[in-house]
Amino acid sequence: MNGWKTARIGAATAALAWSAAVAADGLPEWERRVYRAINDAPDQLAPLAWPPMQAGSLSAPFALAGCTWWRRRTPDPALAYAAAGFTTWLVAKGVKKVVERGRPYDHDPTTNLRLATQTDGSLGYVSGHAAVASTLATIVARDRGPVDALALHSFALLVGVTRIYAGAHLPLDVVGGVALGVLVGETANTIRTRIAG
Secondary structure, three states: OOHHHHHHHHHHHHHHHHHHHHHHOOOOHHHHHHHHHHHOOOHHHHHHHHHHHHHHOOHHHHHHHHHHHHHHOOHHHHHHHHHHHHHHHHHHHHHHHHHOOEOHHHHOOOOOOOOOOOOOOOEOOOOHHHHHHHHHHHHHHOOOOHHHHHHHHHHHHHHHHHHHHOOOOOHHHHHHHHHHHHHHHHHHHHHHHHHHO
16 A cells, blocks of 8 residues: 555544544534535525536446446446445445434524425435545546546535535535545555456
């Protein structure tokens, strides 16, 4: 394992642990301010927020896997996209049950709900959308240069920001989701390397 990969895994592990601990303790004032700054953005941005938000949906890894298989006709990386994306979604569900943090509306009933966001009593930490997008970004970035990798991870973070804007998640939900995605993605990349090697 190279030093850069080790640093990414270490940083993601620390970010996941820290964000989970803070999130389990409630909603700190600084996080509330960050949330309101994003969630109070103009309603006119909603049509722009919807497309990137779909990159973190459960269907995204399967769509990417299908397109990749169609183009390459090889199981790698198509299988990695589907398996890792679905695994991330499942693990995120498990983390939600451990941390048991509510959605933004549970903490602030004046939150702006957009893009079909519901007040259904579901749990918020971690953001599954941010986690899935981060997993896919980590796998795709494996074979790209540093500029492309930065762009991919920035896009995964944007997916999380759209979820804050939609009123579905708080900022630490996104931090935890991105960190979880990196960990699952790096695990998938390690498995791919071992299978190929």
